[in-house]
Amino acid sequence: xxxxNLWIPIxxxxxxxxxxxxxxxxxxxxxxxxxxxxxxxxxxxxxxxxKEDENS
Numbered sequence: 001x002x003x004x005n006l007w008i009p010i011x012x013x014x015x016x017x018x019x020x021x022x023x024x025x026x027x028x029x030x031x032x033x034x035x036x037x038x039x040x041x042x043x044x045x046x047x048x049x050x051k052e053d054e055n056s
Contacts, residue, residue, distance in 0.1 A: 029046040042048065
């Protein structure tokens with residue numbers, strides 16, 4: 001690999017990690033709360049994702 005282009009794969013890895021953490025956080029906060037987290041509030045920056053009716 002050319003040394004001048006080493007930042008490209010590093011950038012892809014960092015961007016992928018940030019995307020995975022963001023998507024995982026949204027999914028976790030919108031799922032059923034684990035034991036001990038039932039009464040916690042959703043942070044303002046996490047969008048609420050509602051389930052669509054399966055019959056529509």
